[in-house]
Amino acid sequence: ETGVTQSPTHLIKTRGQQVTLRCSSQSGHNTVSWYQQALGQGPQFIFQYYREEENGRGNFPPRFSGLQFPNYSSELNVNALELDDSALYLCASSFYSRDTEAFFGQGTRLTVV
């Protein structure tokens, strides 16, 4: 158990819809990173939030957006869902943006039909 919790655990959405995924970081951690893991692939970095600001972004389009709240929890929002957005979405928290260790949650399995 890492103390990083994600909700919901599973979700089914229709193409074109919007989705919001949530992550509560481990106690004492102020940085949250989001990753997308397609089936049979390694996780790919979406973006990181540090002190409520985006602090680095991977190669994902603007329809992937996020928020971090004062309690350091975070949301990942995806607009105009596409079939290829079907994946496991993982959240990782760390003590600060350049901390050595990142601890992952169990993930949210998103299926787009």
Next chain:
Amino acid sequence: GEDVEQSLFLSVREGDSSVINCTYTDSSSTYLYWYKQEPGAGLQLLTYIFSNMDMKQDQRLTVLLNKKDKHLSLRIADTQTGDSAIYFCAESPRGADGLTFGKGTHLIIQP
């Protein structure tokens, strides 16, 4: 761009040592990680090594780094059935900020 490569599968007998290999291309990689993922689960951090180290040992796990060849390996001694999982190699120039992962190595344990 950055790239991390791993073999897709490794099969070993229970009790033997497992060696999982990884190569990376980013010469600015400072932190190199090994994560474990069991079916239906998130990622568990196993160990990490800084690029100024050659080796790190932690109980049954030994990490070897050849920085010249950009080659990282994870050795699991006395492999057990509970070690069956997917093992991901990851690198970052900046610690936990934006890891680049390989596709993972499925470790299969034979009785």
